[in-house]
Amino acid sequence: MKHRFERRAGVWLASLACSALMGTAWADADPGSDQRTGMHDREPLAGDVVYQQYCQACHMADAKGAAGAGLFPALAGNPLLAAAGYPVYVILYGQGGMPWFNGMLKDEEIAAVVNYVRSHFGNQFPDPVSAADVAQMRGPVPVEQ
Ligand code: HEC
Numbered sequence: 029m030k031h032r033f034e035r036r037a038g039v040w041l042a043s044l045a046c047s048a049l050m051g052t053a054w055a056d057a058d059p060g061s062d063q064r065t066g067m068h069d070r071e072p073l074a075g076d077v078v079y080q081q082y083c084q085a086c087h088m089a090d091a092k093g094a095a096g097a098g099l100f101p102a103l104a105g106n107p108l109l110a111a112a113g114y115p116v117y118v119i120l121y122g123q124g125g126m127p128w129f130n131g132m133l134k135d136e137e138i139a140a141v142v143n144y145v146r147s148h149f150g151n152q153f154p155d156p157v158s159a160a161d162v163a164q165m166r167g168p169v170p171v172e173q
Contacts, residue, residue, distance in 0.1 A: 072136035075144025082129065083141065091149040098125050104149035112157045115142045116165055130166060135159035 093102035122128030146153040
């Protein structure tokens with residue numbers, strides 16, 4: 029999985045560079061362009077609510093993950109969360125058995141759940157991410173998913 033992340037991290041870095049070149053073009057993408065998920069019809073959900081509604085079915089209420097039919101990694105005490113960009117990336121684009129949430133969660137919601145996970149379950153990472161950080165990594169909302 030490390031290999032996969034490194035490969036995708038290359039794409040991520042390339043898109044960061046690209047978004048720097050393009051300025052705010054991505055941020056200006058029509059937010060109403062994807063109505064199917066209802067994402068744009070609600071007030072942003074708080075981080076704990078996002079976790080309960082979208083994450084805990086797999087990662088468990090205590091974020092300690094589970095092994096059974098599949099392997100759901102623990103987010104509690106997970107050193108990979110030290111770099112905030114990693115969970116943002118995994119949530120946006122998915123990875124292995126982890127579904128992607130691009131087009132399903134707002135930038136604010138992804139930032140909130142990343143900040144929630146990184147500051148709960150025994151995690152104490154001090155540097156929160158912002159919706160703008162997520163927007164930089166999101167790119168345009170895909171038309172087809
Ligand atoms: C359908 C089950 C499922 C859901 C829902 C889900 N995940 Fe995951 N998640 C996974 C699996 C499986 C992996 C391991 C992916 C891999 O590397 O193969 C994973 C990996 C991760 C990782 C990387 C952990 C690591 O050690 O590399 C993070 C961070 C993460 N998930 C956060 C979240 C958050 C936050 C949510 C809610 C927005 C969420 N996940 C929802 C199944 C899920």
